[in-house]
Amino acid sequence: MISDETTAGAVAGPGGTPPGPSAVRPDPTVDPVFSDDDGPADPAYPERAATDPGEPAFSAEPAVVTGVEPADPAMDVMPAFSGEPAADVAPVAAAAAADPVFAEPAEDTPSPVDGAESTAAPDPASATLPPELAEAARALFGDRLDLAAAYAELLATDGVVRGLIGPRETPRLWDRHLLNCAVVAERIPEGASVIDVGSGAGLPGLVLAIARPDLTVTLVEPLARRTSFLIEAVQRLGLTRDVRVFRGRAEEAAAGSRDREPLSADIVTARAVAPLDRLAGWCLPLLVSGGRLVALKGASAAEEIAEHTEAVVRLGGGTPELHRCGDGVIEPPATVIEVVRERVVNPRRAKKPKRSRGGRRRGDR
Ligand SMILES: C[S@@+](CC[C@H](N)C(=O)[O-])C[C@H]1O[C@@H](n2cnc3c(N)ncnc32)[C@H](O)[C@@H]1O
Numbered sequence: 001m002i003s004d005e006t007t008a009g010a011v012a013g014p015g016g017t018p019p020g021p022s023a024v025r026p027d028p029t030v031d032p033v034f035s036d037d038d039g040p041a042d043p044a045y046p047e048r049a050a051t052d053p054g055e056p057a058f059s060a061e062p063a064v065v066t067g068v069e070p071a072d073p074a075m076d077v078m079p080a081f082s083g084e085p086a087a088d089v090a091p092v093a094a095a096a097a098a099d100p101v102f103a104e105p106a107e108d109t110p111s112p113v114d115g116a117e118s119t120a121a122p123d124p125a126s127a128t129l130p131p132e133l134a135e136a137a138r139a140l141f142g143d144r145l146d147l148a149a150a151y152a153e154l155l156a157t158d159g160v161v162r163g164l165i166g167p168r169e170t171p172r173l174w175d176r177h178l179l180n181c182a183v184v185a186e187r188i189p190e191g192a193s194v195i196d197v198g199s200g201a202g203l204p205g206l207v208l209a210i211a212r213p214d215l216t217v218t219l220v221e222p223l224a225r226r227t228s229f230l231i232e233a234v235q236r237l238g239l240t241r242d243v244r245v246f247r248g249r250a251e252e253a254a255a256g257s258r259d260r261e262p263l264s265a266d267i268v269t270a271r272a273v274a275p276l277d278r279l280a281g282w283c284l285p286l287l288v289s290g291g292r293l294v295a296l297k298g299a300s301a302a303e304e305i306a307e308h309t310e311a312v313v314r315l316g317g318g319t320p321e322l323h324r325c326g327d328g329v330i331e332p333p334a335t336v337i338e339v340v341r342e343r344v345v346n347p348r349r350a351k352k353p354k355r356s357r358g359g360r361r362r363g364d365r
Helices: 073-077 131-161 167-187 205-211 224-236 250-255 276-286 301-314
Strands: 193-197 216-221 243-247 265-271 287-297 321-325 334-340
Touching (some): 131 205, 131 224, 167 205, 167 321, 167 334, 193 205, 193 250, 193 276, 205 216, 205 224, 205 243, 224 243, 265 276, 276 334, 301 321, 301 334
Parallel strands (some): 193 216, 216 243, 265 287
Antiparallel strands (some): 287 334
């Protein structure tokens, strides 16, 4: 199971700092400005209980950035998308600037790891892998454990400073976030393309890309402050070959635009983004036919299935199924709801108003 005190040194090091920190040291040459306001939380998506590991309770209010440098205008007017995984540096190229749908401000939902921007100095040591989780971490990340540790440190440092992670969340980064997301890899076939909807600070998309180098992953996230963090994380972790970042909503990603094909993938993942019916509406159009939505859910998963199956089927999905991931590796295992895209359902169009023979609408005068 998850306790192994003897192996922790391999990743924690004598000074308590996980290896790989150099990969995440701030580099002024790639450090974009982070200063957009993420906007209000989505009122329709309720907070969850703190004991729910699939959708941990929000640790703090959504971050409001104050007193920081002005926003990078390019980030605000030009939602970013990397159509192709970038060769070596920027995983994101600007596109679709003329597409009005990209200019829509995103509603925000606080991330389970969100926190108010911290004035306290971040503590890289808080990202240290706890000894009792070392065996599980090794099983899940294999020879990429150093990379996972570098990402954990990035979350515990820049992630906290930028308000993407609550400082109180850092001691549980490994169990509630990295390991809880990494176990989902067992539901993803070899070589699959994955779209992670509502990535936030990269959960679960970046974790999956670290654990599974065979995957190609697109992180879909509408909020500029978060996508800036994601872009930088992808660069610093050296994942630009396999990971790209799309700034926009899932609906926009699926719709495509004049300059860009609609995105699609074999698997769509999501954690703590929306209730199942809404999630299906956003995510099923992003799947190839026969592709699968894998939504990390917590204790409410069975209830969600009971409540939303009809809506999911109406949207072209198969009957949602519940699966546990990480049995015998993490405790408790993670719960996912999976939905196969069985049919293509076109979004309903608004009916055109009927016109009389004279070309006038009924009742016009
Ligand atoms: C509660 S956070 C979860 C972040 C991350 N998945 C995690 O588990 O930490 C929800 C995220 O979904 C994003 N989001 C909300 N609506 C979205 C949509 N329609 N398409 C894509 N992302 C969306 C928000 O911007 C936010 O970053």
